Amino acid sequence: MEQKQISVPAKQHQWFIAQNLESDTQIFYTIDDHQYHYQKRVNELHGRRIRAYFHGWVILSNHPDDVLWSLWNPLTSKLIRLPPLVHEQEPAHECCLSAPPDEQGSVFLLTTSEVPTIVFSRLDRKIKRLKWTEMSYVKQLRIISGVDGCLLESPTCCNGKVYAMTLGPDYRFVILVDIMVKGDKEVVITLMPFVKVPYTSYNRCPAYNNFDTIDMFLIGSCKDLFCIGVCFTDETMIGNVYLFKLDFTSMAWEKVVDLKDAMFFIEYASGYSTCYYDSAVNSEVGGYVHILGESGKIIYSFHAEDRTVSLSSMPRLVQESRVHAWAMLEWRLEIDHFESKQEEAEKDAQIIIKPEKGDNTDFDCRTCESHLLDIPIHILEIIMEHCIGIEYMRFRATCKYCRLAAPSIQWNNEATLRRLHTYSLVSPLLMVLDNYRGIITFIDPICGERYFITIPQELKGDYQIYCSRFGWLLMYKIEGGPEIALFNPFTSDIRKLPRVPFLQSFCFSAPPTSSDCMVVGFTRFGPRHIFICFVSREPTWFYFRLNFGGDDPYSYHFPTFNGRDVYALYNNKGVHSFRDMTETDYSWDIVTDETPKSHCKSRAKYFMASCDQHLLLVIIDDLGRSVEVFKLNESTTEWEKTNCLGKHMIYISGTSCICLDAKSPEMGNKIYFPRTLHKDATKIVFYSLETDRYHNFDDKSIQESFSADLLKTKHYCDPHTWIEPSWF
Template identity: 50%
Template sequence: MMQKQIYQWPPLSAKYFWLVGPNLEPQKDVTIHDQFLHDRRRIPELLGRRIRGWFHGWVILSSHPESDRWTLWNPVTSKTIRLPRLVLKSEDYEFIAQGCLSSSPDDPSSVLLLTRIDEPIIHFCQLERKQKRIKWMKMSLAKQLRGLTGDNDATLHCLVCCNGKLYALTHSYKTEYVMHVDIMVKDGKLVINLLRFVDIPSLTFNNGISSWEVFLKGGCRELFYILVGFDSEEKKRLGVVYLFRLDMTSMVWEEVEDLKDAILFVDLAYDCSVFYRPTIASEAGGYLHIIGKMGKVMYSYNAKDKTISVSSMPSFLPTSHLSLWECGLQGDNEIVVKSLMNDDLNINTMRNETHEDNIKSHLLNIPFDIMETIMEHCVGLEYLNFRATCKHCHLAAPMIQWSNETALKRLKTYSLVSPWLMVFDNRLGIITFTDPMFGDTYFIKTPQELIGDIRIRSSKYGWILMFELGGPTFFYNPFTNDIRKLPFVPYFEDFGFSAPPTSPDCMVVACETPNVFIHFVNRESSWRGFHMDFGNIVSHSFAFPTCYGRDIYTLDEGRLYAFRNMDEGTCFWENVVAQPPKGCGCRSSAQHYLVKCDQQLLIVCVDEFGESVEVSKLNHSTKKWETVEHLGRHMIYICDYTCICMEAKTPEMENKIYFPRLHTKNGKIVFYSLETCMFHTFDGRNIAESFSDLFGTKFHSNPHTWIEPSWF
């Protein structure tokens, strides 16, 4: 009997994935790093080679750095097939994108195919053993691709096997399709016909996504389409993941809501390889793992809750399951509280009960009229929690129309401890709110007007400034369900506003080179446009427009700019008011956030993975940033398009910076303390976890922002 064996190694340099033979399970008693060092010495076939694909139980290996020598290796039988040298110009080897094996080498029609990223050419090698000499050949697919896409520069990439057939993606500036790559070996010659198979999924891109990469992966009878989005053209930071599975019956792409026991790997560092296993150990399955461009970071996408975990080393352990209290809005005014137990995050299966009816409580000993009096002094979070306790409390706290005059008076005298993290989930049609201190999570139904390609651009004073791609810009208050549309304005990335839209002084600004638009919401019926002369500067990204007196300050890669006298109907641009602060603010990987704190302008600089967090204030006289070591009673909330600074209501919240991230173990919101210079999470009012960077945290792939709860 063949001895069971398992190998684990880094596909393409310093990365890892599980390769297991039939009926084998991953080892659980060794660390990934130790296993890698052990197997590296045991597997000489991997030394000096890069993994370029894994098909039909065979691993495709190429030499490194030049991909001139190719090998097929079966890790279960240890059998190796060495192929002749692929002779190319030295500069052409880097354009070899991927290898694909059409069938097992035991099949007389088996062919190894290599795609190129620079031109529509396939290099191939027929593995028929009866041939006197195996040799490399090449074939141009330019004519077929041009006829199918209408693009002279179209290429083919992401060759995959599924259900015994080959498929690939076209890369074209005009259109993209999934192609069926039909291979025939006739009279010893290879014939390839490209057939249009299915369109790619129709996607709406998330906030801040400016570049992306797409992948196709087949496994058994499943075909996956993966899109990985980044927040910059340099692909510095992963921001969103889309994962689709093709229904082979209806030929419709369906977004994957749960990978269950399956596991996917995408390697962005080399060749953008994709690996897939339909079943694996339960603690490892259910994730799409993405290895970053530099090969040092692993992003793990959970399709169930659409979160992305970040780790410096691969982690196959799922996040802990939480019991969350949720509240929802039905119709226009009915408040419903439901319990979301364990890992059941499907809104369709939420139980319609507030708590176990037989829970004993001292509250039942309070006379009903006294309980009603108590509830007259509760609003918002307190009211919802009380109403969810039991049937007795539910009766004492009847449904309230928070828009009526009596309720508004109560709400105006009520102040919450902190802004909430707000997440839009258009798949489930819900909006969730998470309290950063206590971890309570609430939800409301997403208004019908907000279901679609809605993008968040700013959040302050309990209002969110949003726009629909190709549609209107509008304010939205999720607590009153108030939507206020603004006059049409062209597409802009960066927005800011000076006051709530209910204020007579509310001014909205939209910035993008070379134009600036402003709109006084309650004074004018249209936008004012200014065409700015930026000299030789081609492009600016004006992030976090912040009103300061009569001026608006913005950031571009840490540099501070100003638009002067905006409220007087004129606009003057001041180039580089201040350079980025020293320290992490000067690093290309740093993220910068601008916010007004009382009468100060603050900039928060965060290294890519939180290794360094710094706060500085602007000295308007010297036009330089000065380090801030303590925020006093203030606290800062940062997000992609939102930066809020406010005075803390409790001592536990002050002198901290709150991130839109959750700890992967306890699920609590992460904050950075300027006192300890460490990251932490709360357990009630106490510190629960302490750590030095953002590895081991996760963030939402769905659109999200911070919002100050406001019911008026």
């Protein structure tokens, strides 16, 4: 095998293969550090692309027609060639190997996304001549599901058995594909229902009940069966990843909150989706689900423990080579030349770190040089009575002694409310709702500090955040019946609203404690499209039908109140207004029927906010390389580009777009994102309209620009939003 060294690899890294099918070369690289990569040619991969990996064997098919299939063991270099596969339908096959080829009863099988058939070949040593057999499973699945049109997807192996999924809208089940070998020739395949596909929340995806917005993968290891759901907030960006592992004792899916040393790799880029699993990687690179997007250039890395998605690009060598296929393999490369060099480098680079004196001493704030805590506790308690909000939370988080001086208080008591009239923060906080652990995290974008509270029992479950305003959240969930609530996380005040059909977007006009709070929701599904609830009155929903005048109903996003009027983006094309809304009537007008032309080279995202009685529109491309702000001229109903927000600042997330007056000079003329630096989760990312670059704060000091795009940053999965602290 011809080999060209580019950089010496490290042992602890997981290796990926990028295949250039035109030049028959492969690039081996590490996903966590692009400096480790090299290019070589593997003879066994000549004219073939990697399709899957089972039981130590790599599944290969020829490019581009997938007629010739083979199995390759990279440790023994053994290659098994199957006879040509003649197929009339589109090849788009998914494959599975039931057992190692040298075991009795081993079967290699293929499924397709278009025809309800299984094509299989028996492989064990008793078979002298391999052949393909095609079996239709239409009748079996019809009997099992009671519906027509079901197809098997994502076949995999676990505990010596083969499983697959059927993901029809009326039947979502994991199917046991029971393979029985009779005698020397006959193979009988029987389908049996095994367990339901785990529930995942669809209500934060663009189209409810459009299952194409969530891709499901079934993947097995030696003893574990996993189900992975990848949720797209649009056609390209990943909003959430759901991880489940099956408990074979209770036959229930358990949510995975920590992958530990394991990781997955999902590929969309080669015209079909594949999923790989590795359970023995180094802890420094484990714990991730790596997702290669359809463009083949961007890798989304979901970290299961902190529920963030990092963006990184493929190594430049891979992009310049115009690679056509990728793969992650469980086997490790054994290259003596590289490993010996790496061992020498490690010996030369040995560094011994000795702890300083006192490093092992338990922290006690009373041992610090600061003499604040030398004050008698009753005096300290009097001082803390004059501290509120975030300062109070910071002090309590210091140590047990501080918690004695600053006990937990009810923020809604009268004495506290009087003090809160004069209290305000410099910036909204980034709020992350972790339904898995039942924790709400607040992140200060200026200093990077974090604060935690538990989710109230009444809101535990699969609640999603749909709107944030006045320090309140509008939350909604579908599981267990549609439920909607207004929630102030700072006062723990919850206002439940009557049940309502699924709505795509919401806004509300005032704090729910106000007598004139009105909640407005929009949907494109069903006969009713606008829903209104007056919170202080008798709890009920009033609804209206919109006459769209065509077959395609409108989707409304980022509705916002401007006074008593509601403005909303529709279909990312223009702005509609809804005025004089009452229980029985409203006025519906087209403000503008087009969005401004932008310089986005990739798919644009639109965010609308109200600012000083004016409408602002922020347009951003997928990777944040183009960020533009437009202001609506109401007299001409045209969007005018602006390069300066002045004293204003904008906070955007998938569910909110807030425009506020900056309370300190360094905060203004900036757009804040729900993102942090990949290597430092305390650094919130913002875009400066003055420099046209991305920066972060270091305790109110603006750091130098780190990038012109959002690569090497990470965002929090839904649900999250920006929230203005309010104790009212």
